[in-house]
Amino acid sequence: MPPALPQHCPTPGELDDLELLLNGALAPTRAFNEPGSPVTLTLPPALADAPEVELVDPEGLPLATLTTATGAVAPLSHPEYGPFRRLYLTPAQVRERYAGRTFVPVDDALYDGQLAELAGAGPLVLLALVGHGTPELSAPALLRASLTAAAQLPDAAVVAVPAAAHGDDLLLRVVENYAAGDPVRDAGPADHHSGRIAEIVRHDQPHADHRGLVLFFTGLSGSGKSTLARALMDRILEQTDRRVTSLDGDVVRRHLSAGLTFSKEDRETNIRRIGWVAAEISRHGGIAVCSPIAPFAETREQVRTMVEDAGGAFFLVHVATPLEECERRDRKGLYARARMGEIPEFTGISSPYDEPVDPAVRVDTTGRTIDDALGDVVAALEERGYLHLPRGAAGGDGP
Ligand SMILES: Nc1ncnc2c1ncn2[C@@H]1O[C@H](COP(=O)(O)OS(=O)(=O)O)[C@@H](OP(=O)(O)O)[C@H]1O
């Protein structure tokens, strides 16, 4: 038996591109990483020298073999799972079933005026552009809304096209490859949604104050992350009906991340685990309050992406208490031990901390009460419409 190829699971956008490369919808582009093409695939450094890599889906199902030198992909199996898989047709299958129809690309639930216009446009194919970063709604919601719209039209079919966001030119090319010379028409101007379609949109896109939310406190040890996070959780539980989960740095390290060290690699693993759990909480509309040091900007950005991909909002709080003050507090005596060389790779002393450049809010707790410092966070949450925590409300300070 030949030795097994190294495996790699591409990002959601890369997986969308892979599907369209294999089914011909991106033609003439047929490979990743062609010069000047936005259809790219990045391999981890460890695989850079492998001549061939097996590309797998998130559950490990082999999808294609990638020849790294050329970016060419050869299919191994078709994706079989996921909601509405039956609607994901290749351009060739669309030809067989729907040749001669008018093609309407949609990246949002159809509006009332659009439905009225399209009702007189003859047999249609609604090409639901569900690729990563493209639709206004989640992919399942766009497909549910498009099927509902199709049922209201005289003769319309729905086809799911995982065209990832790469700009209008590439989307147009994909649409034209599906239409293959049949007419393509725009859905027309947006007005309002009604009935079942409005319900689907409302459930999929709750108002900011009911959307999943990840409140991510980052800062040096002793800066006040846990204290502020705990105080904020209390306020949320006292003053709203939202569900809240705490992912405190120390607590996570006793459970989810037990056994990890403070090496760069292990810290990144720790933060990605926190990010993964927090993203799942946000997917279900909950609030996750995280308070690890999270010293690396790149890993914090990975968490932001995970959360936003899950439909949640990511709110970064930089607890910017300076090192001198953290060291002066030294609640656990760790700074003293780190200075004496007893604790290697201690953040701020012998291990780096990347200052966030664009936090939602920055709070230096030096010389301030906890309530006062928390006020800055509450005000920023209010300003962005994520949470309304009035002072003195139920369970609060009272009048
Ligand atoms: N080498 C080193 N560097 C930094 N911190 C250390 C270290 N060793 C132990 N501790 C204690 O672990 C807590 C930080 O853990 P985190 O999981 O938040 O760190 S990280 O995000 O993975 O970098 C941190 O807790 P907090 O004070 O709550 O931040 C420290 O108490």
Ligand SMILES: Nc1ncnc2c1ncn2[C@@H]1O[C@H](COP(=O)(O)OP(=O)(O)O)[C@@H](O)[C@H]1O
């Ligand atoms: N304004 C403030 N906000 C938060 N913590 C403060 C403030 N002023 C003093 N502190 C003290 O600083 C320490 C911060 O510790 P902690 O919240 O465990 O920090 P971290 O989680 O960042 O390690 C606590 O002893 C807390 O009482």
